Amino acid sequence: MALSFAVGAYSSPIMCKATSVNNHSYAQDLSYIRRAAEISDKSAGFTSPHPNFGCVIATRSGEVAGEGYLYAQGTKPAEMLAVEASGELCRGATAYLNMEPGDCHGDHTAVSALVQAGITRAVIGIRHPLRHLRGNAIRALRSQGLQVDVLGEDMQSKIVEACLLVNLPLIYRAASRVPFSVLKYAMTLDGKIAASSGHAAWISSKLSRDRVFELRGRSDAIIVGGNTVRRDDPRLTARHGGGHMPIRIVMSQTLDLPKEANLWDLSEVSTIVVTQRGARRSFQRFLASKGVEVVEFDILNPRDVMEYFHDRGYLSILWECGGTLAASAISSGVIHKVFAFVGPKIIGGKNAPSPVAELGMVEMSQALDVIDVCFEQIGPDMLISGFLQPIPDLTPTIPSEDETFAIDPTVSPFESSIIFFYKTWDPYGAFSNFSPHPIQMPDEDGNYATWSSVEHYYQANKFIGVSNPVAQDCIGKIKLAKSPEEAARMGRLIQRQHPNLVRSDWESVKIDVMYRAVKCKFSIYPHLNSMLLSTAGSVLVEASPHDLFWGGGREGEGLNYLGRLLMQLRSEFLGESSAASENNCSAV
Numbered sequence: 004m005a006l007s008f009a010v011g012a013y014s015s016p017i018m019c020k021a022t023s024v025n026n027h028s029y030a031q032d033l034s035y036i037r038r039a040a041e042i043s044d045k046s047a048g049f050t051s052p053h054p055n056f057g058c059v060i061a062t063r064s065g066e067v068a069g070e071g072y073l074y075a076q077g078t079k080p081a082e083m084l085a086v087e088a089s090g091e092l093c094r095g096a097t098a099y100l101n102m103e104p105g106d107c108h109g110d111h112t113a114v115s116a117l118v119q120a121g122i123t124r125a126v127i128g129i130r131h132p133l134r135h136l137r138g139n140a141i142r143a144l145r146s147q148g149l150q151v152d153v154l155g156e157d158m159q160s161k162i163v164e165a166c167l168l169v170n171l172p173l174i175y176r177a178a179s180r181v182p183f184s185v186l187k188y189a190m191t192l193d194g195k196i197a198a199s200s201g202h203a204a205w206i207s208s209k210l211s212r213d214r215v216f217e218l219r220g221r222s223d224a225i226i227v228g229g230n231t232v233r234r235d236d237p238r239l240t241a242r243h244g245g246g247h248m249p250i251r252i253v254m255s256q257t258l259d260l261p262k263e264a265n266l267w268d269l270s271e272v273s274t275i276v277v278t279q280r281g282a283r284r285s286f287q288r289f290l291a292s293k294g295v296e297v298v299e300f301d302i303l304n305p306r307d308v309m310e311y312f313h314d315r316g317y318l319s320i321l322w323e324c325g326g327t328l329a330a331s332a333i334s335s336g337v338i339h340k341v342f343a344f345v346g347p348k349i350i351g352g353k354n355a356p357s358p359v360a361e362l363g364m365v366e367m368s369q370a371l372d373v374i375d376v377c378f379e380q381i382g383p384d385m386l387i388s389g390f391l392q393p394i395p396d397l398t399p400t401i402p403s404e405d406e407t408f409a410i411d412p413t414v415s416p417f418e419s420s421i422i423f424f425y426k427t428w429d430p431y432g433a434f435s436n437f438s439p440h441p442i443q444m445p446d447e448d449g450n451y452a453t454w455s456s457v458e459h460y461y462q463a464n465k466f467i468g469v470s471n472p473v474a475q476d477c478i479g480k481i482k483l484a485k486s487p488e489e490a491a492r493m494g495r496l497i498q499r500q501h502p503n504l505v506r507s508d509w510e511s512v513k514i515d516v517m518y519r520a521v522k523c524k525f526s527i528y529p530h531l532n533s534m535l536l537s538t539a540g541s542v543l544v545e546a547s548p549h550d551l552f553w554g555g556g557r558e559g560e561g562l563n564y565l566g567r568l569l570m571q572l573r574s575e576f577l578g579e580s581s582a583a584s585e586n587n588c589s590a591v
């Protein structure tokens with residue numbers, strides 16, 4: 004498949020080709036699907052781990068009535084925003100969606116928005132790549148009488164490619180069960196990523212480095228090896244203004260890392276250090292005192308690390324390491340794409356490092372082919388990009404997690420009587436506090452207020468009742484956070500940086516705060532209530548590998564308080580417990 008589209012995160016803007024059209028409406032379909040793909044890309048990075056969704060509504064006469072795109076996980080679906088923007092013009096109109104909506108909570112929010120607005124036709128770029136979601140929304144729309152045309156089923160068009168490109172991380176991730184991984188490096192014309200001394204600042208131009216900030220902003224995390232930390236003391240932030248800020252990950256076996264490093268400054272974003280089990284415990288304690296999370300692996304290798312971050316819900320990772328770790332990552336088969344910035348400089352030096360160290364190959368016939376190569380000039384530099392692995396074929400359908408476990412039980416550490424939930428797009432993702440279900444909760448004076456999600460309410464509660472006006476300000480800001488992630492980030496950051504703003508009884512009341520919020524959510528949404536009751540007999544575990552209080556941890560070491568609360572509620576709803584406490588909420 005030739006990848007030469009101007010749309011999407013991972014394409015090159017100089018190779019765009021015109022699409023041939025047969026008649027007006029066909030041309031219109033293509034052009035609006037392309038537009039839906041384009042706008043879906045606007046929030047790249049922010050939607051993760053959800054895919055990018057865009058929706059364009061066009062009237063019968065072919066005018067654009069309104070548009071919308073998913074801003075972040077847990078915010079209003081693109082379809083709902085487009086319907087709101089179009090108003091009455093929705094009646095009899097066509098909705099263009101780059102991808103079939105996920106509708107992962109069984110509440111069909113996107114579908115019902117289109118149906119209720121009076122849309123009569125939906126054109127969809129590609130069906131959802133995940134089997135547990137695939138076809139659901141299309142069936143639901145058709146059952147409501149809409150005509151649904153799926154371009155991805157009907158033709159092999161460039162526009163379908165545009166829809167694929169914009170959600171490449173999801174597609175690769177679903178097929179390979181590791182996050183979509185991009186190796187990026189800057190090298191001189193003679194193939195060096197640093198001088199023999201190790202000095203590397205800078206090979207590529209400022210324009211190219213600005214482009215790197217954009218690439219960072221599209222990624223969930225940036226990863227480097229220990230040596231790059233020692234040598235470069237990088238910041239690894241996305242400094243292009245207002246974009247998504249990826250987590251920083253350091254892979255170090257020895258933990259022989261400096262005590263002073265930009266990556267231990269967490270004021271902008273957090274850092275995770277992955278290491279070998281038992282490595283330098285004293286340094287691990289030092290990192291923990293700085294707030295840096297340390298994760299130990301029995302044997303530190305790129306595949307295990309990527310599988311781990313897959314399980315944590317990461318969609319895409321940018322590798323900005325040197326050649327040593329890059330070679331190890333390529334050998335492990337976890338790198339999907341390469342971005343090589345070539346600066347018109349020659350540095351020489353027989354010991355100067357190159358982008359990829361030893362791969363053990365001895366003949367050119369063994370060389371890895373980079374496919375679907377794009378060339379783009381950026382200022383004085385050339386950016387060459389291409390894929391090390393082809394785009395996964397969506398047919399046959401990428402199996403769901405359950406099916407994968409059934410095919411190969413060794414990939415699942417889970418038992419069948421346990422239901423794990425974590426990310427909102429999982430089959431039981433509605434159990435997550437990030438699920439987009441607003442709740443109404445009473446304040447200290449008994450007045451009800453709407454909170455966009457359980458997470459918003461929970462995070463804001465950390466600061467309730469504190470007399471300091473700054474705490475009141477924090478509550479207001481968290482309430483207005485655009486997504487549950489943002490609310491969580493704000494709440495955790497303020498708690499870490501300003502512990503004096505946290506209510507003194509927080510540790511003793513937080514379970515009750517969560518209980519009331521979750522109880523409200525499962526009381527007012529009947530389909531969530533049914534989903535919870537349908538799990539009777541199963542243990543519920545929040546599969547968060549890092550939250551050892553609310554989640555179950557990586558190896559079951561977590562306390563799983565969220566899972567416990569849900570099981571308690573389930574039992575109360577089933578009438579098995581006489582200890583049901585008062586329902587302190589009202590319908591939204």
Ligand SMILES: NC(=O)C1=CN([C@@H]2O[C@H](COP(=O)(O)OP(=O)(O)OC[C@H]3O[C@@H](n4cnc5c(N)ncnc54)[C@H](OP(=O)(O)O)[C@@H]3O)[C@@H](O)[C@H]2O)C=CC1
Binds near residue numbers: 187189190195304305
């Ligand atoms: N121009 C460019 O784009 C870039 C240039 N550079 C330059 O490259 C040089 C550093 O290159 P390099 O030494 O290759 O640095 P890397 O970033 O590849 O770091 C290598 C280190 O990664 C850690 N590591 C952990 N697990 C593995 C594994 N399974 N396989 C391999 N490494 C692992 C080890 O850290 P530990 O020793 O702590 O255990 C190892 O020493 C510097 O001069 C830097 O300036 C770096 C990045 C990009």
Ligand SMILES: Nc1c(N[C@@H]2O[C@H](COP(=O)(O)O)[C@@H](O)[C@H]2O)[nH]c(=O)[nH]c1=O
Binds near residue numbers: 203215231238240323
């Ligand atoms: N030298 C070099 C790069 N090096 C990469 O950038 C990191 C520094 O990032 P930061 O501290 O955020 O500016 C560094 O550790 C290495 O991973 N990148 C490039 O685009 N061009 C360059 O010429």
